[in-house]
Amino acid sequence: MKIVIAPDSFKDSLSAQGVADAIALGLAEVWPDAQLIKCPMADGGEGTVESVLAACAGELRRTTVRGPLGVAVDAAWGWLPHTHTAIIEMAEASGLQLVPVDRRDACISSTFGTGELIRAALDAGAQRIILAIGGSATNDAGAGAMQALGVKLLDAQGQILAPGGLALSQLARIDMSGIDPRLAEVRFDIAADVNNPLCGAHGASAIFGPQKGATPAQVEQLDLALRHFADYCAKALSKDVRDEPGSGAAGGLGFAAKAFLRAQFKAGVEVVAELVGLADAVAGADLVITGEGRFDAQTLRGKTPFGVARIARECGVPVIVIAGTLGEGYQALYAHGIDAAFALTSGPMTLAQACSEAPRLLRERAGDVARVWRMAARAA
Numbered sequence: 297m298k299i300v301i302a303p304d305s306f307k308d309s310l311s312a313q314g315v316a317d318a319i320a321l322g323l324a325e326v327w328p329d330a331q332l333i334k335c336p337m338a339d340g341g342e343g344t345v346e347s348v349l350a351a352c353a354g355e356l357r358r359t360t361v362r363g364p365l366g367v368a369v370d371a372a373w374g375w376l377p378h379t380h381t382a383i384i385e386m387a388e389a390s391g392l393q394l395v396p397v398d399r400r401d402a403c404i405s406s407t408f409g410t411g412e413l414i415r416a417a418l419d420a421g422a423q424r425i426i427l428a429i430g431g432s433a434t435n436d437a438g439a440g441a442m443q444a445l446g447v448k449l450l451d452a453q454g455q456i457l458a459p460g461g462l463a464l465s466q467l468a469r470i471d472m473s474g475i476d477p478r479l480a481e482v483r484f485d486i487a488a489d490v491n492n493p494l495c496g497a498h499g500a501s502a503i504f505g506p507q508k509g510a511t512p513a514q515v516e517q518l519d520l521a522l523r524h525f526a527d528y529c530a531k532a533l534s535k536d537v538r539d540e541p542g543s544g545a546a547g548g549l550g551f552a553a554k555a556f557l558r559a560q561f562k563a564g565v566e567v568v569a570e571l572v573g574l575a576d577a578v579a580g581a582d583l584v585i586t587g588e589g590r591f592d593a594q595t596l597r598g599k600t601p602f603g604v605a606r607i608a609r610e611c612g613v614p615v616i617v618i619a620g621t622l623g624e625g626y627q628a629l630y631a632h633g634i635d636a637a638f639a640l641t642s643g644p645m646t647l648a649q650a651c652s653e654a655p656r657l658l659r660e661r662a663g664d665v666a667r668v669w670r671m672a673a674r675a676a
């Protein structure tokens with residue numbers, strides 16, 4: 297019996313590795329002779345670096361950079377020396393978790409620190425840089441990151457623009473003369489689970505600005521500022537990518553990565569699956585078990601269980617989900633390679649209790665799944 301365990305992390309509870317370990321313990325209690333292959337997964341958000349390094353034996357590196365409000369932060373990033381590949385979670389440098397709720401300000405937060413991480417990867421000799429761009433505190437269309445890489449954004453008086461998306465409304469000139477020449481030699485991939493455009497009703501400001509502290513009036517101002525920035529970028533770069541899927545990811549960092557770095561947009565789970573060799577692991581398996589904190593209709597937008605199920609389906613392998621909760625519309629995933637789904641809790645329980653007891657609950661649910669599977673196999 298070969299079982300592949302490929303879950304995402306359970307937010308505020310366990311890392312993807314921790315989830316995989318707990319599920320493996322539960323399965324081993326019922327199937328002690330089973331071949332259990334753990335492939336911790338992620339979809340481009342929090343935990344992407346950890347999942348890839350756990351599977352690929354890479355190195356965790358740390359660099360001090362500017363946080364979203366300019367305060368220095370110690371940001372982790374991943375390095376795969378054999379392939380000269382850097383994995384950067386922009387949330388480490390420019391993430392929402394770095395800003396207290398009462399200080400969140402989408403108008404002035406900047407991705408400058410993410411650009412500094414890219415520069416650190418260049419210094420390490422990166423030939424490929426993967427940008428995992430979930431969980432941002434920013435709405436600056438990636439302008440800060442480009443400034444950190446040598447692009448000058450100037451107002452009508454020739455002064456460098458202040459940090460943040462709102463200042464982009466004052467942009468009068470883009471000076472590319474100082475951009476780091478090493479960028480031209482590097483392959484950039486964007487790993488994300490968001491396919492919004494940069495501007496408009498479904499753009500970065502309108503959809504994600506409020507959770508970053510933007511008022512309705514500020515959302516309108518930010519959207520206009522990002523449009524203004526996109527206009528100047530189109531002139532300077534002779535291409536306009538504002539309406540492409542993913543340009544609105546991470547407050548528009550996806551736009552800058554595409555426009556300035558020629559980055560290719562990919563579903564985050566596909567990038568992680570490639571790096572950890574998920575398809576090879578699934579080939580010849582009898583069962584795949586995946587999971588995430590909340591399994592619902594939003595999973596269809598490219599989250600980990602959806603991506604895992606697509607790969608398993610191509611190999612003809614059934615997939616079971618163990619999730620913290622089963623939300624509205626989760627049944628829609630049954631048409632996309634998921635064969636069954638189970639919630640973690642066994643009875644009334646607070647979120648705090650479920651998080652603290654997640655290892656035990658995962659082990660128990662995995663054991664239950666194994667017993668049912670074993671019974672079905674015997675019946676067959």
